[in-house]
Amino acid sequence: MRLLVRFSIFSLILVLCACVQHTNSTENDISNQADLEKVAVQYAEGFDILYEEGVIKIVTQSFGKNAFFKDSIYVRLDSTVKLDPVCKTIEQETIRFACQSSTHLAFLAELNHLEEVVGLCGLEYVNNPEISEVLKKNLVVELCMTDQVQLENLYQSNPDLFLIYPFGSAESNNYNDKGIQTLLISEYLEKSQLARLEWIKLFGVLTGRTMEANDYFEEVETAYLALKTAATKTEKTFIMNLPFQDQWFMPSSKSVGVELIEDAGLQYFYQDELGTENKTHSSEQVWNDGVEADYWVIIARRSADYSLEDLINEEPVYKEFLSVKKHQVIFCNTNQVDYFSKGAIEPHVILKDLCYATGQIDSHEPQYFFLLE
Amino acid sequence: MKVRSDIPLIGLLILGIIILFWMNLLFGDVRMNTEDVFNLLTGGTAENSAWSYIVESRLYRSLVAVLAGGALGISGLILQVFFRNPLAGPGVLGITSGASLGVAVVILGGLTMGSVLGNVGIILAGIIGAVVVLFLLLFISKYIRNSVTLLVSGLMFGYFTAALINVLFLWANETDTREYVVWGLGSFEGLSSTELAIFSSLIIVLSFFCFLLVKPLNALVAGTAYAASLGINVKSTRLLIILITGILAAIVTVYCGPVGFIGIAVPQLIRVLVKSKNHAVILPAVFIAGSFLALGADFIVRMSSNTLPLNTVTAIVGAPIIVWVIIKMNRINVSF
Amino acid sequence: MLAFNQLEIKVGKRHLFAAEHLNITNGIVALVGRNGTGKSTLLKTIMGLHDDFSGEISINGKALEMFQPAELAKEIAIVYSKSAIFGSHSGRDVLMLGRLPYQNVFAKETTADRDQVNQIIALLQLENFIDEEYTVLSDGEKQLIMIGRAVVQNTPIILLDEPAAFLDLVNRHKLMEVLQNIAKSTNKLILFSTHQVDILPKVCHAVLLIDKNRLQLIEEPGSFKSTIYESFGINNLESDEV
Numbered sequence: 001m002r003l004l005v006r007f008s009i010f011s012l013i014l015v016l017c018a019c020v021q022h023t024n025s026t027e028n029d030i031s032n033q034a035d036l037e038k039v040a041v042q043y044a045e046g047f048d049i050l051y052e053e054g055v056i057k058i059v060t061q062s063f064g065k066n067a068f069f070k071d072s073i074y075v076r077l078d079s080t081v082k083l084d085p086v087c088k089t090i091e092q093e094t095i096r097f098a099c100q101s102s103t104h105l106a107f108l109a110e111l112n113h114l115e116e117v118v119g120l121c122g123l124e125y126v127n128n129p130e131i132s133e134v135l136k137k138n139l140v141v142e143l144c145m146t147d148q149v150q151l152e153n154l155y156q157s158n159p160d161l162f163l164i165y166p167f168g169s170a171e172s173n174n175y176n177d178k179g180i181q182t183l184l185i186s187e188y189l190e191k192s193q194l195a196r197l198e199w200i201k202l203f204g205v206l207t208g209r210t211m212e213a214n215d216y217f218e219e220v221e222t223a224y225l226a227l228k229t230a231a232t233k234t235e236k237t238f239i240m241n242l243p244f245q246d247q248w249f250m251p252s253s254k255s256v257g258v259e260l261i262e263d264a265g266l267q268y269f270y271q272d273e274l275g276t277e278n279k280t281h282s283s284e285q286v287w288n289d290g291v292e293a294d295y296w297v298i299i300a301r302r303s304a305d306y307s308l309e310d311l312i313n314e315e316p317v318y319k320e321f322l323s324v325k326k327h328q329v330i331f332c333n334t335n336q337v338d339y340f341s342k343g344a345i346e347p348h349v350i351l352k353d354l355c356y357a358t359g360q361i362d363s364h365e366p367q368y369f370f371l372l373e
Numbered sequence: 374m375k376v377r378s379d380i381p382l383i384g385l386l387i388l389g390i391i392i393l394f395w396m397n398l399l400f401g402d403v404r405m406n407t408e409d410v411f412n413l414l415t416g417g418t419a420e421n422s423a424w425s426y427i428v429e430s431r432l433y434r435s436l437v438a439v440l441a442g443g444a445l446g447i448s449g450l451i452l453q454v455f456f457r458n459p460l461a462g463p464g465v466l467g468i469t470s471g472a473s474l475g476v477a478v479v480i481l482g483g484l485t486m487g488s489v490l491g492n493v494g495i496i497l498a499g500i501i502g503a504v505v506v507l508f509l510l511l512f513i514s515k516y517i518r519n520s521v522t523l524l525v526s527g528l529m530f531g532y533f534t535a536a537l538i539n540v541l542f543l544w545a546n547e548t549d550t551r552e553y554v555v556w557g558l559g560s561f562e563g564l565s566s567t568e569l570a571i572f573s574s575l576i577i578v579l580s581f582f583c584f585l586l587v588k589p590l591n592a593l594v595a596g597t598a599y600a601a602s603l604g605i606n607v608k609s610t611r612l613l614i615i616l617i618t619g620i621l622a623a624i625v626t627v628y629c630g631p632v633g634f635i636g637i638a639v640p641q642l643i644r645v646l647v648k649s650k651n652h653a654v655i656l657p658a659v660f661i662a663g664s665f666l667a668l669g670a671d672f673i674v675r676m677s678s679n680t681l682p683l684n685t686v687t688a689i690v691g692a693p694i695i696v697w698v699i700i701k702m703n704r705i706n707v708s709f
Numbered sequence: 710m711l712a713f714n715q716l717e718i719k720v721g722k723r724h725l726f727a728a729e730h731l732n733i734t735n736g737i738v739a740l741v742g743r744n745g746t747g748k749s750t751l752l753k754t755i756m757g758l759h760d761d762f763s764g765e766i767s768i769n770g771k772a773l774e775m776f777q778p779a780e781l782a783k784e785i786a787i788v789y790s791k792s793a794i795f796g797s798h799s800g801r802d803v804l805m806l807g808r809l810p811y812q813n814v815f816a817k818e819t820t821a822d823r824d825q826v827n828q829i830i831a832l833l834q835l836e837n838f839i840d841e842e843y844t845v846l847s848d849g850e851k852q853l854i855m856i857g858r859a860v861v862q863n864t865p866i867i868l869l870d871e872p873a874a875f876l877d878l879v880n881r882h883k884l885m886e887v888l889q890n891i892a893k894s895t896n897k898l899i900l901f902s903t904h905q906v907d908i909l910p911k912v913c914h915a916v917l918l919i920d921k922n923r924l925q926l927i928e929e930p931g932s933f934k935s936t937i938y939e940s941f942g943i944n945n946l947e948s949d950e951v
Contacts, residue, residue, distance in 0.1 A: 125547075244555065246560060246562045246563065247679050247680065280679075282675075282679045283430070283562075283679075284401050284402050284403045284427040284430065284431075285402040285403055287403075287423040287427055288402075288403040288421060288423050288424070288427065290423060291421050291422055291423045301547070316426065317423055317426035317430075320422040320423050320426065321423075453795075454795060454796075457795040584815065585814070587814060587815055587816050588809060588812065588814065591806065591809060591816050592806065592809055593795075594794055594795045594796045594798065595792060595793075595794055595803070595806060596792070596793065596795075598758075598787075598789060599787070599789070599792065599806075601778070602756060602782060602785070602786060602862075603782050603806065603809045604779035604781065604782030604783070604809070604810040605778065606778045644796060645797070650796060650798050650802045650805075651816050651817075652816070653815040653816055
């Protein structure tokens with residue numbers, strides 16, 4: 001069944017590839033649009049922007065072995081350009097968005113395009129008061145009362161484009177059948193923070209704010225690389241997170257989260273473990289290793305006044321952890337900061353937090369991560 | 374003579390428990406040698422300061438498994454004899470669901486296991502839920518003599534409470550919901566020393582109370598009318614049975630989550646395997662077999678680095694036992 | 710042995726029957742009455758399981774209310790018309806249940822218990838099937854075992870609630886033989902409810918008749934049949950059952 005779906009998507013893609021009619025797409029044509037600010041993709045592997053006459057084609061696709069999907073949409077700049085009706089087409093700058101992820105929201109917010117958001121999954125979990133304010137004011141529709149997208153709510157929000165995750169690709173196909181245009185957004189599959197951030201350029205094309213997107217990316221990239229270069233590589237190790245029942249989900253050594261901490265000069269305790277999936281460790285394994293690891297980076301929902309003592313109360317063995325003994329527990333309280341949304345587009349801020357927490361920077365006001373006292 | 378012929382089985386089960394218990398202490402994701410484990414158990418130290426906590430946690434969860442498995446076993450046995458139904462058990466009759474609903478109300482209401490108040494509140498809520506379901510079943514069984522109908526009623530209680538819990542989710546916040554979902558997977562892990570003390574003392578005391586039920590249970594195999602003629606006070610026996618099975622099932626459910634299959638498979642199996650018809654033998658045999666099965670299931674869970682939920686393992690082990698016993702017992706008249 | 714004084718039994722608001730003063734002596738006594746007249750209720754009342762009565766029931770001069778359930782179990786045993794055992798008990802295990810009132814809290818079997826069981830097995834000639842599983846036995850064999858269990862209970866009174874209801878003709882005869890056998894070798898009161906009238910003069914020394922809301926004792930075997938038929942308003946003396 002899944003194979004069949006994949007095959008049909010593949011066939012659809014073949015059709016989409018031949019969408020633009022009567023265009024002699026050459027380098028010359030593109031050079032005619034000299035005034036157009038363009039996007040060049042440096043880091044990201046999951047999307048591409050192609051410039052054709054009067055249109056910009058956005059392609060998002062899987063890379064690596066774990067998934068297979070491909071999607072594309074035409075952003076029409078010139079209304080006279082004719083496109084095959086089977087192609088997904090939208091007009092730039094008039095797009096109203098529905099988002100399946102709050103990360104999508106962060107990109108749109110950064111580009112000052114929040115007003116055009118009409119639907120969102122997980123409205124109640126937006127914990128940035130300013131963004132929440134705007135969404136409330138605009139009567140943005142909650143799309144996922146449960147963990148699934150509710151079609152009626154989606155229709156009610158009436159978006160021009162629904163930004164969705166690539167998993168459950170059969171589902172995405174359905175939306176198109178039901179008259180809702182979608183675009184697969186897979187920024188979280190990127191292998192590095194900067195590649196992930198670079199997706200802002202795609203959002204720039206969609207919202208007609210390419211220049212702002214390019215500028216923002218460049219600014220963050222510069223700041224990030226500068227911090228990374230300045231960071232001193234150490235032998236200090238770190239473990240991550242807290243257990244769920246008796247299971248401890250440790251991110252893969254290849255994950256962007258781990259890469260970010262490594263960029264601050266630390267070494268992941270489980271860096272020798274291969275694979276891109278999160279790996280489950282039993283509590284006793286992590287207890288055993290926690291005694292040796294220098295740092296402990298925790299991203300969790302806890303009360304505002306959460307302290308090192310509260311952490312030890314959760315499990316007495318934690319007081320044997322080297323990180324706890326040395327007061328080197330680096331904590332991000334997702335109850336208070338917008339780590340999963342805004343954090344995704346501020347890797348330079350997070351990196352600076354980490355450098356500060358590890359004592360490499362003297363003065364800094366931590367935004368996401370701080371040392372637990 | 375008959376009691377003596379059951380001694381090899383009981384001895385074998387006890388030996389099995391000892392071996393599994395030791396294996397549970399010895400093996401795990403962190404490798405320790407026998408010497409280290411022995412050292413730590415006798416209050417010594419090891420090179421890694423976390424190891425004493427690891428051994429302690431292995432010891433606690435093994436103790437919890439032994440007691441929880443035994444409690445579920447005898448609770449199921451008593452219910453099977455009382456309702457004269459080989460398919461009865463705390464899970465099937467909806468007693469665990471009743472306890473779950475009680476727990477859900479408290480957890481989703483924001484109280485956690487961390488505090489003493491939370492502990493007491495959750496235990497009480499679980500017991501109330503379980504006992505309420507038992508009284509409802511008793512009420513129904515007065516009007517409906519058909520034992521299949523009783524089982525269906527129990528299943529309906531289960532569905533109904535599960536639905537109520539889903540409704541409760543609407544008002545609960547994410548953390549509370551998650552805590553409840555985790556609890557629902559079932560696990561013998563994670564009891565603090567205080568919780569273990571409460572848990573074990575309650576179960577041990579109640580298990581001894583079960584010996585008051587030896588004669589009533591022996592008589593009840595012939596039905597309540599005959600039991601009454603044999604000098605059993607049916608009314609007080611009924612109350613005692615409801616309280617003991619309800620509280621046992623509720624305590625296990627509160628601390629370990631709704632653990633399935635042990636409460637139905639173990640009594641069935643033991644009633645077939647044990648030759649004595651005296652519950653003074655059957656009750657301890659069921660307790661021991663329940664401990665053995667729970668400990669074995671937990672060993673498998675631990676060998677999977679806790680990736681397999683406990684209920685998955687008990688289902689894989691328990692369901693075939695139930696089917697086997699049903700086939701073996703198909704001659705026996707299930708109804709009145 | 711068993712005596713009723715000014716007894717009046719009710720079920721809810723319905724008045725079932727009354728008796729002035731009846732004294733039932735040891736031996737085999739039949740309880741006869743049409744459906745719904747209250748035979749089972751009378752037996753239940755004697756068992757102490759039906760409270761809705763006035764007057765007095767006494768066993769050897771001691772009022773029924775004065776007995777604790779455990780004491781009563783040493784006075785009265787009962788056999789119902791159909792019995793089911795939950796479990797894979799052998800006939801011998803079922804017989805042993807009769808010793809329960811005499812056992813300690815752990816229901817420990819004593820040598821005396823086992824001797825008693827063996828004795829009754831011999832008395833009732835149950836050897837052929839006593840070690841079979843109870844649930845696979847025939848209805849006749851099951852009933853014999855339940856009677857054996859009642860005898861093992863070693864009570865001065867045995868009540869039987871339509872013991873022959875599910876038995877064939879041969880087994881009914883055998884049942885009566887067994888009851889006579891028990892009465893002969895033990896000095897008990899055996900009170901059984903029945904619809905078979907023809908056998909009564911041969912088997913019983915008295916009949917308890919419930920009719921027209923009245924419980925009466927007929928002690929003259931020669932007049933059993935005529936009194937019962939007259940009372941029921943039946944003329945046809947050919948009929949064996951009522």
